Amino acid sequence: MDLVHLWLCLVGLVIILYVVLDGFSLGVGMLFPTARNEEERDVLMNSIAPIWDANQTWLVFGGGALFATFPMVYTILFSALYIPLLTFIFGLIFRGVAFEFRANSTRKTKWNRAFFLGSVVAVFAQGITLGGYISGTTVVDGHFAGGPFDWLHAFSVMVGLALIAGYSLLGATYLIIKTTGTVQERARRQAFWLALVVGGFMLLVSVWTPVHDPSIPARWFSVPRVYFIWTFPLLGVVAFFTLLKSLMAKKSVTPFLSAIVLFISAYLGLLAALYPYAIPPAVTVLEAASQRETLIFTLWGACLVLPVVLGYTIYSYWVFRGKVVAEEGYH
Amino acid sequence: MDVVFLSRLQFGLTTAFHIIFPTLTIGLALYLVIVEFLWLKTREEIYYRMYRFWVKIFAIHFAVGVVTGITLEFEFGTNFARFSQAVANVIAPLLAYEGMTAFFLEAGFLGIMLFGWNRVPRVIHFLSTCLVALGATLSSFWIMAANSWMQTPAGYELVDGKFMVTDFWKAIFNPSFPTHLIHMVLASYETAAFVVAGISAYFLLREKDVLFYRKSLKLAFLLAVMIAPLQVFVGDQKGLVVAHHQPAKLAAMESHWETNTEGGAPFVLFAIPDMEAERNRFEVTVPNGLSLLITHSMNGKIQGLKDFPPQDRPNALITYWTFRIMVGIGFLFPAVMLWGIVLWWRNRLFDTPLFLKTLVAIQPLGFIATVSGWVTAEMGRQPWVVYGLLRTTDGVSPIAAGNVIWSLTLFMFFFALIGASYFFYVLRTLRRGPDLTSPIPPVQRPAGMRPVKDSM
Numbered sequence: 081m082d083l084v085h086l087w088l089c090l091v092g093l094v095i096i097l098y099v100v101l102d103g104f105s106l107g108v109g110m111l112f113p114t115a116r117n118e119e120e121r122d123v124l125m126n127s128i129a130p131i132w133d134a135n136q137t138w139l140v141f142g143g144g145a146l147f148a149t150f151p152m153v154y155t156i157l158f159s160a161l162y163i164p165l166l167t168f169i170f171g172l173i174f175r176g177v178a179f180e181f182r183a184n185s186t187r188k189t190k191w192n193r194a195f196f197l198g199s200v201v202a203v204f205a206q207g208i209t210l211g212g213y214i215s216g217t218t219v220v221d222g223h224f225a226g227g228p229f230d231w232l233h234a235f236s237v238m239v240g241l242a243l244i245a246g247y248s249l250l251g252a253t254y255l256i257i258k259t260t261g262t263v264q265e266r267a268r269r270q271a272f273w274l275a276l277v278v279g280g281f282m283l284l285v286s287v288w289t290p291v292h293d294p295s296i297p298a299r300w301f302s303v304p305r306v307y308f309i310w311t312f313p314l315l316g317v318v319a320f321f322t323l324l325k326s327l328m329a330k331k332s333v334t335p336f337l338s339a340i341v342l343f344i345s346a347y348l349g350l351l352a353a354l355y356p357y358a359i360p361p362a363v364t365v366l367e368a369a370s371q372r373e374t375l376i377f378t379l380w381g382a383c384l385v386l387p388v389v390l391g392y393t394i395y396s397y398w399v400f401r402g403k404v405v406a407e408e409g410y411h
Numbered sequence: 412m413d414v415v416f417l418s419r420l421q422f423g424l425t426t427a428f429h430i431i432f433p434t435l436t437i438g439l440a441l442y443l444v445i446v447e448f449l450w451l452k453t454r455e456e457i458y459y460r461m462y463r464f465w466v467k468i469f470a471i472h473f474a475v476g477v478v479t480g481i482t483l484e485f486e487f488g489t490n491f492a493r494f495s496q497a498v499a500n501v502i503a504p505l506l507a508y509e510g511m512t513a514f515f516l517e518a519g520f521l522g523i524m525l526f527g528w529n530r531v532p533r534v535i536h537f538l539s540t541c542l543v544a545l546g547a548t549l550s551s552f553w554i555m556a557a558n559s560w561m562q563t564p565a566g567y568e569l570v571d572g573k574f575m576v577t578d579f580w581k582a583i584f585n586p587s588f589p590t591h592l593i594h595m596v597l598a599s600y601e602t603a604a605f606v607v608a609g610i611s612a613y614f615l616l617r618e619k620d621v622l623f624y625r626k627s628l629k630l631a632f633l634l635a636v637m638i639a640p641l642q643v644f645v646g647d648q649k650g651l652v653v654a655h656h657q658p659a660k661l662a663a664m665e666s667h668w669e670t671n672t673e674g675g676a677p678f679v680l681f682a683i684p685d686m687e688a689e690r691n692r693f694e695v696t697v698p699n700g701l702s703l704l705i706t707h708s709m710n711g712k713i714q715g716l717k718d719f720p721p722q723d724r725p726n727a728l729i730t731y732w733t734f735r736i737m738v739g740i741g742f743l744f745p746a747v748m749l750w751g752i753v754l755w756w757r758n759r760l761f762d763t764p765l766f767l768k769t770l771v772a773i774q775p776l777g778f779i780a781t782v783s784g785w786v787t788a789e790m791g792r793q794p795w796v797v798y799g800l801l802r803t804t805d806g807v808s809p810i811a812a813g814n815v816i817w818s819l820t821l822f823m824f825f826f827a828l829i830g831a832s833y834f835f836y837v838l839r840t841l842r843r844g845p846d847l848t849s850p851i852p853p854v855q856r857p858a859g860m861r862p863v864k865d866s867m
Contacts (some may be wrong), residue, residue: 152496374500
């Protein structure tokens with residue numbers, strides 16, 4: 081495998097890590113209003129308080145790595161998707177400060193709202209960004225040449241809604257692991273209904289994508305993809321039924337893992353559909369990559385540092401393992 | 412209004428708002444490392460209480476710093492896509508390294524630092540504090556490397572308008588990097604020391620938790636005494652680097668128009684630079700002062716702004732005054748510290764109301780100096796985004812101005828809202844004061860520890 085494809089896999093891995101890790105943190109944020117009282121809200125908050133920042137850091141690294149290794153993707157897409165991307169950031173700002181400000185506040189209602197709204201806005205905008213990206217970007221001479229609202233259409237809005245359901249599902253299954261009693265019971269019910277909604281969306285996307293962009297199914301059925309492309313929907317279907325079964329059997333960890341596998345199946349399907357384009361339909365992966373020296377220099381860092389990062393991230397999760405209780409803050 | 416102006420305004424605004432928060436967290440992290448070290452070493456409970464109190468201020472700053480920092484990383488792509496594409500090979504890896512080495516370190520151990528008291532042994536907790544402090548400082552390492560490369564690019568070759576790396580070592584350790592980094596890190600330590608000193612002085616004046624704030628002030632004072640004079644020295648060194656590599660910037664900083672041909676260049680003590688007329692209004696000067704400062708000789712030659720074509724000159728009015736503000740504060744701090752040393756000598760450090768009031772008054776000046784310094788550095792680099800090589804006007808994204816007007820409006824509104832909330836919660840945390848009674852977590856309690864009262 082050459083350097084560019086190695087980096088493609090690495091950036092791809094970082095993005096899915098971000099999606100899963102910040103996905104469940106954002107999902108907990110979106111389920112926030114379903115908590116009945118302040119004590120339950122504290123439980124939800126405390127379930128992610130020590131780790132949300134580390135989860136979100138995968139975004140910072142993902143952004144930096146994309147900029148360093150595929151600068152054309154970074155510069156063209158960020159110009160094209162200006163409004164949804166900055167909306168995403170605005171959402172993250174409010175979600176992020178809500179942790180600290182809510183903990184310091186006596187009148188928590190407004191920060192409860194900021195936490196919820198920030199999470200919803202961030203996720204919806206992230207989905208629209210993804211939908212806008214899949215739909216294609218106008219590129220002339222290596223620069224964005226489209227209009228400011230190219231990303232806004234029914235397909236991208238649908239992806240936005242699908243992502244809200246998807247992250248909520250991750251959040252609910254995470255809460256099953258971290259909580260007890262009524263909060264856990266509710267999370268289980270929510271996970272069940274959300275699973276059905278997510279299943280519906282995935283079916284819808286599978287039908288709509290080829291209609292929306294006929295070049296994608298053409299790529300699906302080209303060699304060598306035609307030999308393995310069917311494994312992704314199969315993986316998705318298996319994960320979906322495992323999820324439902326484990327929820328009904330009141331398992332605690334399996335639902336979360338199944339939900340993650342469900343996400344991975346959709347993600348791999350998407351990647352397989354887009355390759356070899358880094359920016360459909362204009363720029364390929366090889367065209368978008370930066371110079372060899374930069375790829376090597378950054379790879380050194382990734383090889384030396386990321387295993388250590390993963391190590392202490394796992395340690396941190398280990399330190400905060402077990403069920404959360406309402407009063408465990410630092411104030 | 413055009414995209415260039417709006418994008419610069421937005422980037423400048425988000426940077427200025429952002430920089431306030433890491434400035435304090437970098438410095439406060441060091442303070443917390445010292446406090447926790449003293450606690451583990453001396454077993455005096457007061458240090459534990461100090462840690463738990465100041466870490467609250469740290470946490471609030473950290474949260475705002477993180478979210479505003481992410482904004483900046485995105486703005487490279489959203490607002491300065493052409494610049495980003497041209498320089499990606501050189502400076503984007505530095506940002507990736509910042510994420511890998513610094514951001515992860517901070518984020519990974521912040522949780523343990525804040526919530527881990529009952530869950531990890533004390534040595535691990537102390538280690539977490541150290542790693543968060545290290546992460547914060549590493550963050551400034553990479554950011555300053557990227558920024559100083561834009562000031563004094565090195566280790567590259569230009570191919571078809573793109574900067575290609577020839578030597579990463581030279582690109583990172585470019586000529587202005589060492590002084591740029593040290594100046595910024597010291598600014599952070601200095602700012603945090605004066606913030607802690609100012610807050611402590613305020614409560615000492617009101618005679619609230621006297622023992623607690625005396626100890627806090629003493630520690631901050633010691634830190635400030637060491638750093639404030641050092642910063643003046645580093646600032647001088649940095650001036651020499653600017654003079655050597657960015658003469659137009661130096662001329663604007665000093666509002667120096669004519670290159671001196673006979674005799675020394677005067678130091679412009681006070682002036683209102685007029686870009687249109689190419690001269691200063693109401694200037695007060697010190698003869699030969701600038702030559703002496705920059706070349707360390709009475710008659711050293713200093714290039715004037717008029718040596719550069721008008722389209723290559725930075726804005727002298729802004730650069731001159733932001734530089735003056737920073738330097739003024741830079742000298743005020745060691746002067747106050749000198750006064751403090753005299754009081755310490757006479758054993759009157761804590762009971763001279765005028766001194767304590769001064770500490771309260773100068774407490775926000777560190778932030779003002781930092782922001783002013785940034786404006787000087789960045790405005791002085793104009794009209795270039797990469798000094799001498801790429802103009803800022805050629806670096807912006809091909810996007811509609813309406814996009815930027817929209818985001819800029821929202822940024823201003825949200826920053827005002829978050830800034831106001833931040834002040835509210837910091838002030839409230841301060842008003843509530845330290846918690847001197849709640850039990851010390853069992854995992855953490857070193858055997859035979861002395862309670863607060865005995866130790867002071």
